[in-house]
Amino acid sequence: MKHILLCCLGLFAFAARADLVMQQQIASGKNSSAVTIKVKGTRIRVDMYAGQPQAISTIKDLKNGETLMLLHKQKMFIKQPGEQIRPATGVVLPKVRSTGKKEKLGGYDTEIYTWTNARGITGFFWVARNYPDYSRIKTEIAALDNTASGLSDGLTPALSTLPGMVLKTQITGGEQTLTVTLVSAREGQLDASTFQAPVNYRPLRLTKPQWAPRLGFSWD
Numbered sequence: 006m007k008h009i010l011l012c013c014l015g016l017f018a019f020a021a022r023a024d025l026v027m028q029q030q031i032a033s034g035k036n037s038s039a040v041t042i043k044v045k046g047t048r049i050r051v052d053m054y055a056g057q058p059q060a061i062s063t064i065k066d067l068k069n070g071e072t073l074m075l076l077h078k079q080k081m082f083i084k085q086p087g088e089q090i091r092p093a094t095g096v097v098l099p100k101v102r103s104t105g106k107k108e109k110l111g112g113y114d115t116e117i118y119t120w121t122n123a124r125g126i127t128g129f130f131w132v133a134r135n136y137p138d139y140s141r142i143k144t145e146i147a148a149l150d151n152t153a154s155g156l157s158d159g160l161t162p163a164l165s166t167l168p169g170m171v172l173k174t175q176i177t178g179g180e181q182t183l184t185v186t187l188v189s190a191r192e193g194q195l196d197a198s199t200f201q202a203p204v205n206y207r208p209l210r211l212t213k214p215q216w217a218p219r220l221g222f223s224w225d
Contacts, residue, residue: 024044024045024193024195025042025043025044025192026041026042026190026191026192026193027041027042027044027187027189027191028041028042028190029185029187029188030186031184032184033181033183039053040052040053040054040185043195045195047067048064048065048066048067049067050064050200051064060077062074062077064200071084071085071086071087072085073201075203075206079209080203080207081206081209082202082207082209083208083209084208098161099122099128099160099162101118101119101130101166101167103118104118104119104129108131110133110172111133113133113172114133114134114135115132115172116131116168117130117132118167120162122160122161124160125178126160126176127178128161128162128175128177129174130164130167130171130174132167132172133169133170133172134169136169136170136172139170172186173186174186
């Protein structure tokens with residue numbers, strides 16, 4: 006289940022343009038949660054709502070790699086400098102291939118693609134070639150591929166290799182299946198404060214675990 010979730014998390018920020026707001030729905034069995042992605046320049050915010058008080062937000066600056074996690078119930082935040090996590094090298098990504106199948110989804114004609122990674126996790130993408138403004142955001146998708154958590158572990162393929170917008174993603178591993186569906190994508194002016202910790206949130210200090218140096222983490 007952990008590896009499947011990492012796959013999906015790596016796919017959340019699949020399309021970006023300044024001041025863009027996207028909403029997605031994640032479903033696994035009887036569980037469902039909403040995800041909102043907000044993009045402004047090099048900054049991306051992902052809000053996950055599995056029902057209060059589980060809501061958390063992750064803010065990442067693609068320019069310096071800095072990550073900020075907001076814990077809304079506790080009104081606390083964790084700040085992680087970009088140099089704390091070292092990018093993996095020599096990772097082989099799963100190859101995407103067309104299934105030859107097509108399906109109407111959300112009013113769009115989609116083509117279905119599939120992939121399987123080295124851990125036996127299988128995924129499907131429903132791709133819309135005619136999604137509005139896709140040609141303008143394709144360059145941003147390629148840039149964001151390098152920041153996806155699933156890519157660093159070779160869990161997910163690069164979405165920039167696909168010929169259109171991904172409207173639906175289905176990932177299966179073991180007996181678990183996760184489905185990510187694009188609900189909406191719209192442009193809007195976002196305030197810079199959206200990508201900062203609220204003034205009434207306190208920093209959460211973490212104790213350095215023994216395994217941190219082995220995985221490339223630094224608590225300095």
